[in-house]
Amino acid sequence: MSHASAPSVPTVLSSPRDFYGDLMRASQATRAGFLAERERWLRGVPVEGREELLFEFEMWLRAVERYLNLHNAVVDARARPLVTRDFHEELADVRDAMERAVRVARHLQDPDSDPKMVFRKYVETQLADDRVRRLLIEEELDQETPPESLFVVREAFDALKNLLDNLLQLPLIGLSLFQDVGKLTLREIVLNRYFRPFRPLEFRVEYDRLRSVRLLDILGALPADTRPLYTTAFLGLFRVLHYLTHVDPETQPPVPRRVRVLLSLVRGEAAAVASYLHTELSPKAGSKPLQAATLRAARDLARETDRIAREVMVDLDRDPAAALRAAEAFTTLFRQQIVALVDALAPNGSLGEEAFAHLTSPQDAALRLRKDLWVYAQLCRAAEGHLRSEDVPAAERVLAALKSFLDYFHDGGYQLLRYADYDAFDRFSSLLVELPWPPEGPGIRSRLAEDLRRFSQTLETTFHAVSRRSLLQGRGFDRPDAEALRDRFLPPATR
Secondary structure, eight states: OOSTTSOSSOEEOOOOOOHHHHHHHHTTGGGHHHHHHHHHHHHTOOOTTHHHHHHHHHHHHHHHHHHTSTTTOOOOTTTSOGGGOOOHHHHHHHHHHHHHHHHHHHHHSOTTHHHHHHHHHHHHHHOOOHHHHHHHHHHHHHOOSHHHHHHHHHHHHHHHHHHHHHHTTSSOOOHHHHHHHHHHHHHHHHTOSSOOOOOTTOOOTTTOOOOOHHHHHHHHTSOTTTHHHHHHHHHHHHHHHHHHTTSOTTOOSSOOTHHHHHHHHHHHHHHHHHHHIIIIIGGGSSSHHHHHHHHHHHHHHHHHHHHHHHHTGGGTTTOTTHHHHHHHHHHHHHHHHHHHHHHHHSTTOOOOSSHHHHHTOHHHHHHHHHHHHHHHHHHHHHHHHHHHTTOHHHHHHHHHHHHHHHHHHHHTGGGGSOHHHHHHHHHHHHHHHTOEESOOSHHHHHHHHHHHHHHHHHHHHHHHHHHTSGGGTTOOOOHHHHHHHHHHHSOGGGO
């Protein structure tokens, strides 16, 4: 069919935005350039589980920073004044956390570039020429790339760890020495260019995603003015639960010393989330029942966090099992508050017993993602077919349907993808953003059809990979349900 009936004035087919990604980037806008470069680096790191390794590494940086601030420490000042306290135990905890951070950093380091940087460091120590040595030091501290930045912080923690080994030989470590170690450590952390740890309620697209199908649907239905507020609250709540997954509940006491450092971070972040719920979310929560629910969640978080600190964490030095009991109590607390907020937003959708497990069911997430991928591929194949047959009006209708589907997909299925898959999906979305319509000439239409074909293959490959997951074994693909979703977007005449 001729494309004479197509619009005469070219328009741009705008692609939907990743709301959650935009929200996360907005929380770190002052460092957007560095973080975008770090994202590109991470996608090229040839290590299994690289996103979780990066999360853990930055978690330990943040935890050490928090633990060395006495405002976050749980010490019984009434039993013994701080000025007379021996801080051996605390510095031993910090040393264990630093050792773990260094180990994780080594896993993330590029196997090719790491030996080169180690050799350059060795050369730097052997040079007699102060001018050349200074140039090498300045090049290293410039941290021009993420691998160089990672190497700098790793070397700093190695040096601090060796310093702590010697300090721990002293008969007494007083308050001033503990605080000086904190100042040195803080400087190394905050001056790092690419791996400066996240602040409270600052999120990373690499590892902060909401993977609950029900929660994503609830948030997607919220008004535009309140949706970012609730999303931030849930991201903060799930972030703390993510911390707590690094405490193995099956560990037999005594638990690793670094767990005490992690619990200090959990306590501090819990206070930050409670403050956000009280001061930021509740005044704008919407209805009075929602305002009451957010205030109640803020109060419960603050009160229970204080109780866990007073009744459980204060015994960390005396009770080998106290750390595990504190981690369990925090986990229960945060799960309860997530469920309570979900119930407040959708009061008719009772989750019943095992509420948190139902809310975060990985099987439900896999089923939703599999269905969305199938529909996405169907739309792409339909658009490709109409382009190849030169049915431009039909192709235009399918591409409009595709854009409409992407609004739905980005709020749901896209959030359930694995980080490694994002690059291909983002590149295709960018192609749609830059697409002028109608594409003039058979050459342009042919190239667009080829792009659609290739991305359809990516979608089908991802679909089959999701289908092979063990948690979907025995769960056949519900084709009628998927076709019903497809038919919500695809005009009948273009199927």
